[in-house]
Amino acid sequence: MKVTFVTSNEGKYREAKYIGERYGIEVEWLRKEYLEPQGNDLKEIAKKSAEILAEKIKKPFFIEDSGLFIPALRGFPGPYSSFVFKTIGNEGILKLMDGIEDRRAYFLAVIAFFDGKNVLTFEGRVDGKIATEIRGDKGFGFDPIFEYDGKTFAEMGDKKNEVSHRRRALEALFSYLNKLKI
Numbered sequence: 471m472k473v474t475f476v477t478s479n480e481g482k483y484r485e486a487k488y489i490g491e492r493y494g495i496e497v498e499w500l501r502k503e504y505l506e507p508q509g510n511d512l513k514e515i516a517k518k519s520a521e522i523l524a525e526k527i528k529k530p531f532f533i534e535d536s537g538l539f540i541p542a543l544r545g546f547p548g549p550y551s552s553f554v555f556k557t558i559g560n561e562g563i564l565k566l567m568d569g570i571e572d573r574r575a576y577f578l579a580v581i582a583f584f585d586g587k588n589v590l591t592f593e594g595r596v597d598g599k600i601a602t603e604i605r606g607d608k609g610f611g612f613d614p615i616f617e618y619d620g621k622t623f624a625e626m627g628d629k630k631n632e633v634s635h636r637r638r639a640l641e642a643l644f645s646y647l648n649k650l651k652i
């Protein structure tokens with residue numbers, strides 16, 4: 471089975487393709503930047519974005535909205551992760567966390583899948599913490615500062631794809647798609 475992933479982020483696409491192979495699903499990349507409605511809720515943003523895109527893309531596809539949430543910063547950058555990464559980046563987050571003891575953080579991913587008629591959502595979360603320095607050169611985005619089990623995602627390589635928020639959300643989508651096939 472083939473399914474189209476609409477995203478402008480190559481890192482996201484590469485991971486989805488890799489994970490899809492484990493589920494016998496071919497992920498096709500539609501490289502496209504789309505306007506995301508503003509909001510505080512990833513699920514709402516993902517759902518609305520997919521509904522808007524569905525007016526143009528007539529075939530089934532999915533998008534994924536993800537973000538890094540830091541409780542000590544009251545959930546920042548959360549739904550603004552993309553903008554925050556492009557502006558202050560990993561160095562900026564480390565500066566904001568300077569002197570803060572509670573370094574807990576989590577990534578959330580919400581997938582919105584348009585099946586040709588309706589939009590369905592699937593979610594994944596992974597808990598970790600903000601490292602004290604940038605470590606590792608694999609992955610993308612906040613990977614070099616997100617620590618899971620003693621290693622940053624950027625130090626884990628493909629192992630990240632076994633535990634990540636994206637893996638969990640995609641697992642839910644791909645299991646759903648595989649069940650439909652029967």
Ligand code: ITT
Binds near residue numbers: 478553609612636
């Ligand atoms: P699309 O909307 O086109 O898919 P984007 O990069 O703008 O691409 P988001 O709006 O979902 O994606 O923003 C999520 C940001 O959070 C993204 O830019 C990354 O910097 C970060 N992020 C999400 N998942 C991540 C991961 O697995 N590892 C590191 N950073 C991640």
